[in-house]
Amino acid sequence: MTPTHAGDARPGTSRLQEEIHQSVPFKSRAQEAFLSLLRTADLAKNRFTDLFAPEGVTFQQYNVLRILRGAGPAGLPTLEIGSRMIERTPGVTRILDRLEAKGWATRERCATDRRQVFCRITPGGLSLLARLDAPVDANDDAMFAGLPESDLDAFIRVLDHLRSGLSAQATGPEQPSDPSRRPM
Numbered sequence: 001m002t003p004t005h006a007g008d009a010r011p012g013t014s015r016l017q018e019e020i021h022q023s024v025p026f027k028s029r030a031q032e033a034f035l036s037l038l039r040t041a042d043l044a045k046n047r048f049t050d051l052f053a054p055e056g057v058t059f060q061q062y063n064v065l066r067i068l069r070g071a072g073p074a075g076l077p078t079l080e081i082g083s084r085m086i087e088r089t090p091g092v093t094r095i096l097d098r099l100e101a102k103g104w105a106t107r108e109r110c111a112t113d114r115r116q117v118f119c120r121i122t123p124g125g126l127s128l129l130a131r132l133d134a135p136v137d138a139n140d141d142a143m144f145a146g147l148p149e150s151d152l153d154a155f156i157r158v159l160d161h162l163r164s165g166l167s168a169q170a171t172g173p174e175q176p177s178d179p180s181r182r183p184m
Contacts, residue, residue, distance in 0.1 A: 044143060051135055055128060056102070060087060064095050065104060065129055068121035075120035077110075104128060 016036045017026070026032040049059055057065070067084050068076065076084075082092040089095070096119055099105035104125035110116035121129075144152055 047139055047143065048136070051139055052132070055132065057104075057128065057132075060085070060089060060095055061099055061104075062129075062132070063087070064092070064099060065121055065125050068105060068119060069126060069129055071120075073120065075108075075118040077116045077118055078107075081119060099125065 014026075014032060014036075016032060016039060017023075019039065020035075026035070045059060048062070052059060052062055063086050064081055067081050078092055078096065081096075082088065082090075085092070096105060096107060100107060102124075103122055105119055105121055107117050107119050110118055147155070
């Protein structure tokens with residue numbers, strides 16, 4: 001395995017191996033790619049977690065507020081919010097409990113179907129997002145500042161392709177038959 005950039009790692013080791021202090025090679029390039037994706041996602045998420053902390057909002061709460069802002073005044077049912085989240089979680093109700101307690105969201109039972117609960121963002125939630133919009137945009141730009149536009153386009157295409165494959169695997173009966181192809 002060779003490092004991505006000259007001088008980033010010892011000869012024969014990858015940059016990820018250096019970062020996580022792993023002395024043995026990865027079992028496969030697929031395993032290295034998977035772990036690299038997780039490591040990179042964690043680093044990126046931590047940047048946003050640090051950005052949100054002073055406002056008292058978590059990454060998932062921020063995601064729900066963005067979804068509710070996009071839904072407009074009509075709001076959305078709880079299950080629909082869950083399906084739109086970046087990180088799927090079974091705890092959407094708990095997230096909404098916290099948002100409601102902070103005055104950033106409201107919930108109301110549907111008059112025609114009491115099983116459905118519609119969620120809406122409050123003026124306080126809109127104000128919070130307005131304060132975060134510029135710093136979030138700046139953070140997005142800063143994360144990819146060193147990448148040429150063509151590399152960023154290619155990166156997005158690769159991630160789209162990967163998600164499509166993962167979605168197809170999740171819905172279809174086909175699973176990798178070769179154990180060495182399974183992550184970790």
